[in-house]
Amino acid sequence: MANTAYPASYYAASANPTPSRPALQDDVETDVCVIGAGYTGLSSALFLLENGFKVTVLEAAKVGFGASGRNGGQIVNSYSRDIDVIERSVGPQQAQLLGNMAFEGGRIIRERVAKYQIQCDLKDGGVFAALTDKQMGHLESQKCLWERFGHTQLELLDQRRIREVVACEEYVGGMLDMSGGHIHPLNLALGEAAAVESLGGVIYEQSPAVRIERGASPVVHTPQGKVRAKFIIVAGNAYLGNLVPELAAKSMPCGTQVIATEPLGEELARSLLPQDYCVEDCNYLLDYYRLTGDKRLIFGGGVVYGARDPANIEAIIRPKMLKAFPQLKDVKIDYAWTGNFLLTLSRLPQVGRLGDNIYYSQGCSGHGVTYTHLAGKVLAEALRGQAERFDAFADLPHYPFPGGQLLRTPFAAMGAWYYGLRDKLGF
Structure with a gap:
């Protein structure tokens, strides 16, 4: 099986030492299987472990391989569309809930860094x-x-x-x-992964999820093993591919x-x-x-x-x-x-549930460092039966890109050209 390494970035070159993690080669059982060891997956795993769940994390490459380990490293509050835009779309009650959460992600990061003594140049x-x-x-x-x-x-x-x-x-x-x-983003992810393992969570690297067998006891298949779980959290974001087709269509x-x-x-x-x-x-x-x-x-x-x-x-x-x-x-x-x-077309995150036991969060739209840490807490709350905050995100309206997957790229590029021209002209 191919061994996917980190891209040649400054973050990879200056990363803190981290243990080599094995690929999944067995059949295992767990309470929650998390797909993706980026911020969303690691934050979910940490909150779940702190609340007594047994958690297994599957990562296709290495911890923080995707956006979590390559971003600009900036802690920026709110969402890619601000609270006033949300309020016009969904009304004051739902906007109030989302507004109250808009500044929580940064606090969660600082709490994690302090609690687990994460060295990430905060x-x-x-x-x-x-x-x-x-x-x-x-x-x-x-x-x-x-x-x-x-x-x-x-x-x-x-x-x-x-x-x-x-x-x-x-x-x-x-x-x-x-x-x-701001932080060293890869070192934050590596520190969070170490915290997950310190609480008994298990992380498998080089273990891409290739198929989800849905049902009352869902099973996530990898090339050499499988994980049977009570719940699944899909946290692959831009690196999920077409594992869940209904998610790929709207992002x-x-x-x-x-x-x-x-x-x-x-x-x-x-x-x-x-x-x-x-x-x-x-x-x-x-x-x-x-x-x-x-x-x-x-x-x-x-x-x-x-x-x-x-x-x-x-x-x-x-x-x-x-x-x-x-x-x-x-x-x-x-x-x-x-x-x-x-x-996403709305530039707001997509949060929801497929069936009774597959949860997801994706589509931070360039505003993910803080939101993903909040998302982990919200997903963990939902699995514990506290769904009010989860529902506030899940009820946001989302639409497929015009033209489907074939035409979404040129249409989005045309929109970006228009807004780029507005930037240059000072409108």
Whole structure:
């Protein structure tokens, strides 16, 4: 059987030591079989184990192989569509429930890091940077919206103030969220996997789920074994493939690209981001960046619809980095990689149940670091019979992409072109 290694990213090169985990080669029984050892699966497993369930996790490659181990590493609150959009769609009662959960994922991450002593370079503080007065107006409205749901660790930044936190001449202002922040994402996943195992959970790597046998006692089949469970949690997101066809029809894998510079040294790094906050701009097709623990700049952006790997990632992202920081023109890029996230048409996560015992969460739409940790808690609550919060997500309306799987990529790319043009024109 093929042994799938991590892609050649900065995160893989700087990952904490982790044990080699075996592939499943037997028939096993468990309370809950979790498909996918990314954040959604690991968070679900941890909450379930803490509540007395027996849990087995199946991972097609290695822990954190997908988006959980390749993302920009930013702790960003709320959802890819904010609470006001949700409220217009589903009404105030359901929106209130979802709004109350919008800031919980970041707290869960910090609780996990503290409780299980996870070494992942956790830093506090995230900045939303406005490139236009219209974007600044949106941030002012967003601050009022978030404060309505009890989130108060926010500060609006005028042009002078944002220069104090990021050395980029492009921005007219911004908003600082001190409950945001950043982490080494792969090391967070590896630490959570170790926590799962410390509580008696079992993780099998190189063990892709190839078939789910549905029924009263569902069975997940891998190439060399199978897991019989009372419940299944499907947490493969953009790397699920067509294992569950009804989930694939309403989502689309998309690629995003990231680069990491050579170490900048303390002085240059501090001149770019004096308080070591992470930053994302307010464009529809946004750029995001932060410093690593060893003072590299990680810079990401761009979307490839349909999850194709670009031929030259550095050629796509380096110009974006230099537009923000022209002072880095002579800095070498040490790593460049891509990874997939799962997009939904509504840009809201899809949560639900198939039959009585197969649960799923997917489609974070580029906003997954915090949401996936919340999702694990919500899924675990549902398996324990506490379904109110699960139902708030499950009742969100979702639709297939226009044109089906054949045409969803060009249609989505056309939409992105339109919004990208709006970004450039300042609309």
